[in-house]
Amino acid sequence: MATPLRPEELVDNAVVDANGRKIGKVGTVYLSDESRQPEWVTVRTGLFGMKESFVPLQGAHMEADGVHVSVSKDQVSDAPRTDTDTDLTGTESAELYRHYDLPAPRAAMPEEHGGTARDTGMREGVEPRGEPEPRPGMAGAAGAGTAGAAGTAGTAGATGTAGTPGTTGPAEGEPMVRSEEHLHARTEDVETGRVRLRKYVVTEEEQVTVPVSHEEVRLEREPVGEAERGEGGRIGEEEQEVTLHRERAKVTKETxxxxKVRLGKERVTEQETVSGEVRKERFDVEQDTTETGEGRRRET
Structure with a gap:
């Protein structure tokens, strides 16, 4: 028995066609009104992924490399263009099923055949969308007048012809207030990092030159005096010993x-450019000329 597909598993997964070719990546998941199970997904196709096409999930199953569907990549590329920013109508759903040569469920039948008018769409992240805005020509929207006409009756604040029922605003002679958003930049201190001053020991080789001396033996000769000559001499063996000394370098260390070293801080000021989107209100003035029946329009 096939495991039902879950919307959270489908989003951002690859879509593989019946021949094993990758079609693209899942963007939006559409649920069936009756079963509340995924019925369609949208996939970006075409050059640079500029086109978003609907792919049916009938017979689809999940594998390690993505969602495997029962249609081919060529069928997806040639699918009818449908607005992916709103929910599918019954007519659009039926047209897609005919294109893919798949049996359409009752919920996908057009409104004139008693089917459901739209399916519930779920965007990326699997969060349900709210009720879509009525398309031009879509009948049945609450408070809608003529489909696609400017100044729809019952829409508060809508731009329309002066005197259109349902348009609200100040009374004649009272001013309208135009507002704008402006950017205000301020600064705040945030921690960007910490600096530590650490003392450690290294060993280096150091040389010091010191003078040292040593004693060497030498023979000193001097003549014999008259007194010693009168005493006479003796022949025999004698010996004399002399102790020699030398200086030796002795190294001592002293700390x-x-x-003195410490960490300090200084404040550096630089210019930084910030940007953001702001909204501004503009006035649109329309003037009806009763003589010619034509109108003039200008923006301020």
């Missing part, structure tokens, strides 16, 4: 302070 002494050399400088």
């Amino acid at each position: 002494e302070p050399v400088e």
